[in-house]
Amino acid sequence: MEKIVDYISINKVCWNTRTDHHIESEFYQLDAFIKGASSLNPIELDLLGDIKGKKILHLQCHFGMDTLSLARLGAEVVGVDLSDKAIDKAKELTNQLNLDARFICCDLYELPQHLNETFDIVFTSYGTIGWLPDLNKWAAVVSKMLKPNGRFIMADFHPYVWMYDNDFKKIQYSYFNVETIIETESGTYADKEAPIETQSIGWNHPISEILNSLVSNGVTIQKFNEYDYSPYNVFPGMEEFSKGQFKFTQFDRKLPLIYAIDGTKL
Ligand SMILES: C[S@@+](CC[C@H](N)C(=O)[O-])C[C@H]1O[C@@H](n2cnc3c(N)ncnc32)[C@H](O)[C@@H]1O
Numbered sequence: 001m002e003k004i005v006d007y008i009s010i011n012k013v014c015w016n017t018r019t020d021h022h023i024e025s026e027f028y029q030l031d032a033f034i035k036g037a038s039s040l041n042p043i044e045l046d047l048l049g050d051i052k053g054k055k056i057l058h059l060q061c062h063f064g065m066d067t068l069s070l071a072r073l074g075a076e077v078v079g080v081d082l083s084d085k086a087i088d089k090a091k092e093l094t095n096q097l098n099l100d101a102r103f104i105c106c107d108l109y110e111l112p113q114h115l116n117e118t119f120d121i122v123f124t125s126y127g128t129i130g131w132l133p134d135l136n137k138w139a140a141v142v143s144k145m146l147k148p149n150g151r152f153i154m155a156d157f158h159p160y161v162w163m164y165d166n167d168f169k170k171i172q173y174s175y176f177n178v179e180t181i182i183e184t185e186s187g188t189y190a191d192k193e194a195p196i197e198t199q200s201i202g203w204n205h206p207i208s209e210i211l212n213s214l215v216s217n218g219v220t221i222q223k224f225n226e227y228d229y230s231p232y233n234v235f236p237g238m239e240e241f242s243k244g245q246f247k248f249t250q251f252d253r254k255l256p257l258i259y260a261i262d263g264t265k266l
Pocket of ligand 1 (some may be wrong): 086
């Protein structure tokens, strides 16, 4: 692979810029969340099960809506994210809603330097590992943060989806992790008309790389699920076929859109 550019600085600017617009966006429905709605989806809720009293670490938590939704279900939560703007907002929401949650702003790979404890569950979802170049390092952090027999729960977009160009008209990128993907985008997935232009650096990770990185770091896979719908309307050409389930019309609903993992640390 080619030399990795300073992706941390570039992605931090990208996520800080996006965060301001995400907070205001219809996509994130912050008002409904403040009034009590959960931002979690059935896919991850089904895998998480009863989390009352569980200690949960939420990796790449953005501005904390999912983390705080876990707290509302009775979990003791810690959220981690690279974006200081996102973490500031997460802390503000925690105070505003009088919830109990801790948030840490750092690069995921550096988390062990900021957090010296272990968790019943490590959770991460929707738009996560594509920002990380090395999944072996990611899985080592997941494993280090889990108690023995702790669970790793993840739901994310299927790597097949990341092969497409931004218009979802043609295959642009390899399914395999063969290149650093540098993109400049106008607007954001949560507000296509937002008056911002951001550069971002990412990587495609095939399913084999995801599962092998976890297994080789001591996380046994209990369940691996694939879904033909997304709970989010984020890509061009999607339609809501049933409530909360979006599919591509142009691909005749035949694509995998989401995968989910339920793993246990040995
Ligand atoms: C798509 S969002 C997370 C998804 C979450 N489901 C949401 O929409 O609220 C991706 C998050 O990853 C964070 N991120 C990107 N690179 C990171 C890194 N190296 N370490 C920690 N967080 C990172 C970004 O700041 C952003 O908040």
